[in-house]
Amino acid sequence: MKPLLYLFCLATCTLTQAQSFCASDGERTPVALVERFISADCEACWSDPGTPKTTGRQLAIDWIVPSARGDDAPLSAAASRDALSRLQALGRSAPTQTLTITSPVGGAKAGAKALPLRVAHGLPFNDYIAASIEMKPAPVAAASSSPWTAWLVLVETIPAGQDGTPVARNLTRNALESVWDKHKQLSKSEQIRFFESRPMYIPPGAHPERLRVLGWVQDAHGHVLAAAQSRCKPGG
Helix, strand or coil: CCHHHHHHHHHHHHHHHHHEEEECCCCCCCCEEEEEEEECCCHHHHCCCCCCCCCCCEEEEEEEECCCCHHHCCCHHHCCHHHHHHHHHHCCCCCCCEEEEEEEECCCCCCCCCCCCEEEECCCECCEEEEEEEECCCCHHHHCCCCEEEEEEEEEEECCCCCCCCCCEEEEEEEEEEEECCCEECCCCCCEEEEEEEEEECCCCCCHHHEEEEEEEECCCCCEEEEEECEEEECC
């Protein structure tokens, strides 16, 4: 374990077990990933009553895209360069107002079963939060197929009617993109797994009590193979 991450675990893991358990364990697998991109120039887009809403088991994530106006853009405080990286991965240009992209979860074929994915996080500590994403067991075929990409996103969940938004949002606060092109064999008796854990920076202005993590894995063609979201539950 990396020294910095070890310190975070010492500071957060014990507290997490005592106070809450924040992971995707027991949560239903999302059937679709809905990504809503808003230009930092479009303040009215944030409060637009026509904003696409999610239904059922759809998983929404909101990205504020930086603009050429920089800090002068009305939504610049919540803008993230991670949004530009995500748009590039999707092969899309930055919107002048809004852009919504919906991706089914489960691969290229309709009705395909989603793969087992787990995300988890600890408690905020010194402007950071320890988070992880894991697929175990990972399909054996993944070891020899084209590289997969895992996204682990720290979001601030904002209920509808708060902070000027007419719909519930998962506002991106930080994101980690990781290429999974090799499998890790723990031992001959254990199963193949993909795993990534990092301390993620909490930017100024975020409300720590509203933070959680979302994650998904996609193949080389951009098909979302698995997705998950954390929930904080009472600890024992």
